[in-house]
Amino acid sequence: MGNMVQQKTLFNKCYNYTRADEVKARGIYPYFRAIEESEGPVVRMGGRRVIMAGSNNYLGLAAHPKVKEAAIDALKKYGTSCSGSRYLTGTIDMHETLERELAAYMGKEAALIMSTGYQTGQGVIEPLISRGDYIISDKDNHASIVAGNFMSRGKGANVVRFKHNDMNDLERRLKRIPYESGKLIVTDGVFSTFGDISPLDDLYQLAYQYNAQVLVDDAHAIGVIGEGGRGTASHFNLDQEIDLVLCTFSKTFASLGGFVAGEERVINYLKHHSSAFIFSASPTPPSVAAAYAALQILKSEPERVNKLAYNAMKIRRGLQSLGFRVLDGQTAIVPVIIGDDEIAFKFWTELFEHNIFVNVFISPATPPGKAMLRNSFMATHNDEHLDKILDVYGKVGRKLGVI
Ligand SMILES: Cc1ncc(COP(=O)(O)O)c(C=O)c1O
Structure with missing residues (x-):
């Protein structure tokens, strides 16, 4: 082997992958955010209490x-x-x-x-x-x-x-x-x-x-x-x-x-x-x-299933009446179409600054130009959580010109 330096050709794709670093450098990277403590609908992130509206803990039973x-x-x-x-x-x-x-x-x-x-x-x-x-x-x-x-x-x-x-x-x-x-x-x-x-x-x-x-x-x-x-x-x-x-x-x-x-x-x-x-x-x-x-x-406690449906429907109807493009449905997943990746990341950042966590999906998870905020609900969200989510969505939506 002597002084030969191996080229590691296989890893070139890894060395050249910079998209995540670029988004991180701009402070709008929404992924791998650590949760420090969880009670279900509210979690601690970055030392703050945040309403979790992106989890699959549908009936709130993880807590x-x-x-x-x-x-x-x-x-x-x-x-x-x-x-x-x-x-x-x-x-x-x-x-x-x-x-x-x-x-x-x-x-x-x-x-x-x-x-x-x-x-x-x-x-x-x-x-x-x-x-x-x-x-x-x-x-x-x-x-x-x-x-x-x-x-x-x-x-x-x-x-x-x-x-x-x-x-x-x-x-x-x-x-x-x-x-x-x-x-x-x-x-x-x-x-x-x-x-x-x-x-x-x-x-x-x-x-x-x-x-x-x-x-x-x-x-x-x-x-x-x-x-x-x-x-x-x-x-x-x-x-x-x-x-x-x-x-x-x-x-x-x-x-x-x-x-x-x-x-x-x-x-x-x-x-x-x-x-x-x-x-x-x-x-x-x-x-x-x-x-x-x-x-x-x-x-x-089958009533938890009904409460989950009520929660998701309250947000779906609330966001629709604020003027968001919300896909209709009957499940716990409430997707809001934003369109542009950049605006979706900005929207996510604003929500997070207001202590609300949702998921951002961009292409290839969505069709190109259909970036979205994917909200998902729990039976243990209460009306106070849901009203705050609607209020903040409205403010951010107007600020970014989405509604
Ligand atoms: C439709 C569907 N199937 C399977 C899985 C995989 O489940 P798990 O995360 O428990 O491995 C998921 C979870 O993301 C899913 O959404």
């Missing part, structure tokens, strides 16, 4: 005393980690109890827990798909679904994307696939960027007609829509018809992990064939206990 207590008790009983895969030494009785209760809540025969929601997307799609099978996936599905599709393509699967929520396009594509081929239609139940709902009633009709199975990613739907918060299939009265529902624990369930629910034979197959499940350590005891406690609260 619920019973959820915290359950996590602490599990930590004391089982320790900090399961130190292995579910397959071998990583199963504790609480994993199995939670799986049974999740299946019962979802009205399915069985459920399987994985260590993150992202992992669940990959961990369900890839093992179900064999060479020559078809995945027909909504163009706007979450990145974890895209990763599962990509892995399946590597195994010789056919991956077809249909236009977002466009059932005519879906049918056009299904018509071209032989009836007897294995087919999985995959869609988010509630789409994570704009908070819109998949037209699952029409999608299911097509799936039935063309011999396809349906997998719904209900990360943003469980605890939010459907009877008692049971998600998108329930919203359309299709609990029994939809084959597989997956969800994360990182939103309504106030924890970390994910699960899929469906027929016992399918779940059993996934348990023995899913690499993401088999070759990864199981969710930690405190994570499982927190999700379990959250599920009990979700079942016993």
Whole structure:
């Protein structure tokens, strides 16, 4: 090697990446802001109390005393980690109890827990798909679904994307696939960027007609829509018809992990064939206990689901009447279209200076020129929080000429 200086060609893209540094230098970088303490709807950031209107803690359970207590008790009983895969030494009785209760809540025969929601997307799609099978996936599905599709393509699967929520396009594509081929239609139940709902009633009709199975990613739907918060299939009265529902624990369930629910034979197959499940350590005891406690609260206090819907609707209507371009919807996600990236960053900075935290999405997360502020709500926001958000939005919107 002597005096030779290695060029590290691979890392050139990293050395040349400056976009984030440029935004940071101007003091308007909105990402990776650390939270120093959290009570749910209000957090401490930079030593200040800030109203959190960008979290996925939909029912506010991440700060619920019973959820915290359950996590602490599990930590004391089982320790900090399961130190292995579910397959071998990583199963504790609480994993199995939670799986049974999740299946019962979802009205399915069985459920399987994985260590993150992202992992669940990959961990369900890839093992179900064999060479020559078809995945027909909504163009706007979450990145974890895209990763599962990509892995399946590597195994010789056919991956077809249909236009977002466009059932005519879906049918056009299904018509071209032989009836007897294995087919999985995959869609988010509630789409994570704009908070819109998949037209699952029409999608299911097509799936039935063309011999396809349906997998719904209900990360943003469980605890939010459907009877008692049971998600998108329930919203359309299709609990029994939809084959597989997956969800994360990182939103309504106030924890970390994910699960899929469906027929016992399918779940059993996934348990023995899913690499993401088999070759990864199981969710930690405190994570499982927190999700379990959250599920009990979700079942016993369905009024939280209604309060969340009320909160999101109050903001949606309030921002619309102030003159903002707000996408209509029925979920906890309330997107405000700003348009220009620069104005979106400035808007975010002004909100933060007024102690309100929301998320900024720019391209490629949104179509170019459709930068937006993505607000999301909790059942534990009260009217005082919501009125302050509306008041500040109005002031900033007028100052920046957005309204
Ligand atoms: C639709 C959707 N699916 C899956 C995930 C992944 O879940 P997790 O963050 O728990 O890994 C998310 C979370 O961002 C999501 O929004």
